[in-house]
């Protein structure tokens with residue numbers, strides 16, 4: 001099927017795509033004109049802290065399930081087999097730890113941005129560095145997310161590339177700017193449904209066109225795409241149970257534990273229990289999303305492995321071949337290509353809108369408001385909208401930068417999370433689990449972690465050794481030859497080369513550990529913080545729980561055993577606060593008022609304790 005002459009899209013397909021954009025716009029407009037009409041930052045950025053756990057859980061998934069996963073994961077499965085599916089094992093701890101450690105800490109401090117925690121625990125400088133690192137990470141990630149669907153479509157169907165990027169970027173910027181977090185969450189819900197529907201349609205049609213489930217399974221099995229449990233402990237092995245199941249936990253924590261986009265959703269929940277429940281509800285839907293994209297890769301393998309499509313497939317980039325497969329399956333079924341396009345752009349829009357909104361929030365809360373505490377609510381809300389708009393335009397520029405990256409988009413996205421998200425995760429862990437850590441240690445730890453992360457990341461790109469091609473799709477090659485082929489041990493890299501060949505799935509864990517180690521060493525060298533000097537509510541007694549077998553007096557000396565801080569009541573009005581309404585008051589109070597607030601036990605804490 002030659003892309004040029006095929007008429008891919010009938011009118012109905014364009015209509016479906018247009019309906020998706022229009023529906024997203026409508027939701028944005030609805031929230032701009034209803035409720036508080038987005039007149040306060042409390043509503044615009046925090047959805048009035050009124051959200052239920054179902055929309056929040058679907059929005060949590062949508063934030064980091066973009067076209068990158070929908071295109072990148074099937075391409076991954078097609079080339080390397082189902083080893084990647086083991087990342088699903090990382091979802092267990094990757095969601096339990098955020099639910100029972102990070103959410104309680106953030107929720108009880110009643111912060112609006114995750115980085116306020118860093119000021120409470122360390123200092124304003126640490127907060128600003130954390131915020132800037134987050135902004136850097138999300139701006140690059142946004143570029144990948146806008147670019148992926150548009151580029152892949154253009155490569156296969158000639159679908160107007162920059163027109164699609166502009167349409168996506170503008171529609172997304174508009175409804176995010178108009179409707180705030182409420183609009184972003186509800187469009188995420190709608191877009192997640194479209195995302196699942198589109199992938200399901202491709203799988204059903206694909207299986208049916210490839211001779212049914214039995215045939216698909218046989219072809220996939222013979223092409224040995226079903227990877228077994230690979231327990232190879234070698235950390236330079238790209239995908240094994242350890243790199244995905246354990247390394248993946250750190251990746252998940254950097255996203256679902258401390259990433260502002262997710263923290264903002266937890267904080268927009270009605271109660272702490274709702275936030276914890278929404279985190280639990282992410283698990284089944286995330287497994288479903290992973291299964292859909294993996295099965296899509298298997299069906300694609302079954303479809304093409306027998307026949308020789310390698311010339312056409314090889315011509316387009318590895319990621320675009322997924323679109324090639326989809327168009328091959330769906331063309332001639334009016335409406336379905338349009339549904340998949342809508343699915344692709346829904347995945348992109350829901351991620352980009354979350355990124356815009358979280359970027360506007362942290363820029364407002366962490367960089368601007370502390371400088372202008374007397375800013376009026378109206379001006380602050382207007383500025384937040386201007387920020388959402390400007391981040392939208394910046395993202396289009398980043399999309400062009402992605403054009404130059406060239407690697408598989410899934411790999412690029414996961415590397416960004418590992419290189420930048422890992423150190424941020426390390427910063428929060430340093431603050432929450434180690435009472436001795438001080439501000440200097442945190443700052444030096446973060447900087448050192450970022451330097452090492454970029455040294456490793458860039459080093460791995462520059463020294464990318466041409467590993468033996470993975471199992472090619474020649475079904476008739478006997479497994480013996482394949483395994484022999486795969487076991488060709490390249491001259492095992494040594495020293496620095498070995499360091500550069502660390503699997504990218506270990507980046508999050510490696511960089512997080514670097515920040516913690518360096519942060520602790522510097523803290524001890526510059527005078528460790530005493531536990532009683534730490535702001536209450538900013539420590540989690542992880543070490544106390546891990547060493548629960550130690551006698552009490554040893555535990556007291558060794559590590560913090562203070563129970564987790566209590567839910568602090570809604571922040572009192574402060575003289576410095578602006579006149580209208582109680583905007584995003586965050587705990588700038590001095591220690592005394594915090595202790596005073598600690599005195600009573602607000603309902604949410606009791607509720608939470610009984611729930612868990």
Ligand SMILES: O=C(O)CCCC[C@@H]1SC[C@@H]2NC(=O)N[C@@H]21
Nearest residue numbers: 064065066067068069070289413
């Ligand atoms: O889809 C993307 O935009 C990024 C790729 C997936 C990011 C990680 S992988 C583990 C977790 N599961 C998801 O669906 N997203 C995150």
Ligand code: NA
Nearest residue numbers: 062065347351
């Ligand atoms: Na998404």
